[in-house]
Amino acid sequence: MNVIRFDKYKGGKHRAVTMSYDDAKEADFRLVEIFNLHGVKGTFHINSGRFGMENIIPPEKLSKLYEGHEMAIHGVNHLTLPYLPAHDMVKEVFNDRSEIEKLAGYVVRGMSYPNGAYSDEVVSAARAGGIKYARTIDCSGNFRQPEDFMRWNPTCHHNDAISYAERLVKMSYYTGHLLYIYGHSYEFDKNNNWSLIENVCDILSGDERIWFATNGELYDYITACRSTEVSADDKIIRNPSATDVWFSCENETLCVKAGETLYL
Numbered sequence: 681m682n683v684i685r686f687d688k689y690k691g692g693k694h695r696a697v698t699m700s701y702d703d704a705k706e707a708d709f710r711l712v713e714i715f716n717l718h719g720v721k722g723t724f725h726i727n728s729g730r731f732g733m734e735n736i737i738p739p740e741k742l743s744k745l746y747e748g749h750e751m752a753i754h755g756v757n758h759l760t761l762p763y764l765p766a767h768d769m770v771k772e773v774f775n776d777r778s779e780i781e782k783l784a785g786y787v788v789r790g791m792s793y794p795n796g797a798y799s800d801e802v803v804s805a806a807r808a809g810g811i812k813y814a815r816t817i818d819c820s821g822n823f824r825q826p827e828d829f830m831r832w833n834p835t836c837h838h839n840d841a842i843s844y845a846e847r848l849v850k851m852s853y854y855t856g857h858l859l860y861i862y863g864h865s866y867e868f869d870k871n872n873n874w875s876l877i878e879n880v881c882d883i884l885s886g887d888e889r890i891w892f893a894t895n896g897e898l899y900d901y902i903t904a905c906r907s908t909e910v911s912a913d914d915k916i917i918r919n920p921s922a923t924d925v926w927f928s929c930e931n932e933t934l935c936v937k938a939g940e941t942l943y944l
């Protein structure tokens with residue numbers, strides 16, 4: 681009997697790591713440089729209403745800076761969304777998305793809640809504004825994939841990331857884990873601890889089993905895994921999505937290509 685497990689990532693990798701940084705301040709230049717040196721990927725959340733303010737990266741520099749990473753939204757004006765009338769929640773999301781898409785040149789689908797504040801109504805408004813996944817600041821302390829992408833809890837803030845990074849690379853057997861780290865790049869300036877994120881990247885980039893992905897790449901991949909259909913006898917695997925899916929079958933790692941069906 682085959683046992684099918686969707687516990688692999690792109691390329692058959694055993695685990696995934698993603699970074700999530702907010703506010704698009706100047707310190708992102710240094711952070712992105714560190715990520716790029718290590719092959720680490722991140723999603724960056726931008727407030728289009730803050731362009732022109734002190735320490736905020738000018739809009740014309742964003743797409744080059746975040747090339748290879750992901751541009752996402754953080755509300756036009758960084759307002760605490762649960763306090764707003766519902767139509768203004770939608771405006772904060774939709775208008776930010778509209779502005780950031782003009783700079784990014786692709787469909788912007790990600791968000792992080794300003795000040796970490798959300799509610800059921802905010803989630804509905806974000807969905808109505810075209811958002812598919814949104815990060816909270818409610819740290820899960822675990823390596824599980826999100827149940828609900830609109831309430832995507834990170835594993836930890838970067839201040840706690842070294843111990844999680846060490847735990848992840850020490851796990852020899854288990855697969856399917858996801859380490860999700862969030863923060864603000866200016867915190868490294870404020871606390872004079874840029875070595876912290878360099879150490880985290882050093883620990884993780886040495887592990888060949890890790891897939892470094894943006895939030896959006898993870899959303900696409902995990903959603904594709906969850907939409908893959910398996911026959912009752914586990915012998916026919918149908919992938920209706922646009923993303924190749926890797927999975928475990930006994931001790932083997934197999935791939936069912938986008939839009940194809942695999943007969944085992």
Ligand SMILES: [Zn+2]
Pocket residue numbers: 702703754758794795
């Ligand atoms: Zn913020």
